[in-house]
Amino acid sequence: MEIATMDAQYAALTTGAAFQLRPTGGMLRMTDDDRIDFLQRMTTNNMAALTPGTSAVTILTSPVARSLFVFTVVCEHDALLLLPALGETEVLLKHLRGQIFFMDKVKIEDVSAHYARLRIMGPEARSTLMDLGYEASSADGAVEAVNDVILVHQ
Known part of the structure; x- marks a missing residue:
């Protein structure tokens, strides 16, 4: 079970979008x-x-x-x-x-x-954020605040 979970996480990171909670x-x-x-x-x-x-x-x-x-x-x-x-x-x-x-x-x-801090990564991270209603600028250092969420592009 753990290997499948790790495989799914790796696939999300390399082909989709992955969220990482940063408690x-x-x-x-x-x-x-x-x-x-x-x-x-x-x-x-x-x-x-x-x-x-x-x-x-x-x-x-x-x-x-x-x-x-x-x-x-x-x-x-x-x-x-x-x-x-x-x-x-x-x-x-x-x-x-x-x-x-x-x-x-x-x-x-x-x-x-x-x-709360989290990170979104992967090749589809930007499009995922756009689907959620963010402009998701590709400019390094850009900051966007929407509905009490601060999005920092790095």
């Missing part, structure tokens, strides 16, 4: 006036180039350029959503809070309890 994938919400400058100082990607409805993968580095965290940043009008690697939400939150100086206007909260 340990959390989400952080960063708000206030200095949120973009704050991330710009510590990460490798150009956070200032993000506009609402776009996203970017970035790397948070140590002062000696050691990679500490890799995560996706989703830009909204009044906030940045941070999608850390699986299982790293709490440790990323703690690290970021430790980097906020008294003059920084930055607030960070763990909003994982309000969201």
